């Protein structure tokens with residue numbers, strides 16, 4: 001019976017050890033607190049705003065996942081806050097891969113199409129690009145993210161031109177120049193351009209735009225009947241050649257190209273088919 005206190009002490013020590021072990025396991029299994037919605041995921045290279053995770057997902061799945069592979073274009077798409085270019089009532093859809101209304105019967109283009117057209121422009125540092133159809137200013141902002149690129153953009157709807165100019169300025173895009181007017185005639189004072197992008201669909205290639213394309217330049221434009229499907233063309237002014245070479249990039253759907261220029265101009269021939277490069 002003399003052993004009883006020692007046995008009791010041993011039992012007490014074992015119980016204590018078991019309790020401490022249970023406590024350690026319980027603490028290890030405790031769920032980690034969720035990342036607050038205002039924090040970017042720790043691995044995200046995107047600017048830290050509350051939509052960075054959604055933007056990365058859009059780019060990973062619907063843009064890179066759909067074949068866009070130019071790293072600068074992908075980085076630009078990860079950087080531009082599309083939610084700042086859509087009306088407040090559509091913010092919850094800003095990172096879905098489809099166009100959205102921006103008022104005046106116009107739209108902000110589908111992100112994949114923005115990325116595809118940007119990639120087809122093949123912009124290099126120090127180059128000048130002309131955009132016809134500023135709309136919300138989103139495509140212009142994506143172009144402006146590319147290193148050393150100067151962007152000139154023309155919008156025919158005065159209210160949209162003013163809104164886009166203000167928005168781009170507030171977001172710090174000092175390399176974007178917005179003009180209100182009919183883009184059919186291009187921007188002759190700033191020509192030639194290394195690249196031209198048209199984000200509304202005319203039924204023919206406006207001659208002034210072709211004339212304002214520099215040697216070696218690329219012109220990306222949807223051409224086809226208004227209100228229907230059109231063909232996306234990439235025209236290239238190959239060095240030493242007077243005619244543009246055209247590449248058919250597939251079917252697209254854009255809002256119509258409007259204004260006196262397109263309505264009064266004689267229809268120019270459109271290439272019927274050339275294989276993609």
Ligand SMILES: C[S@@+](CC[C@H](N)C(=O)[O-])C[C@H]1O[C@@H](n2cnc3c(N)ncnc32)[C@H](O)[C@@H]1O
Nearest residue numbers: 108133135136138139156183199200257258259
């Ligand atoms: C699909 S929206 C452009 C989307 C725009 N790039 C964006 O990122 O939001 C087409 C735009 O082209 C404009 N547009 C149509 N015809 C035009 C013309 N002749 N000159 C300039 N802009 C024109 C429309 O008013 C409209 O804002």
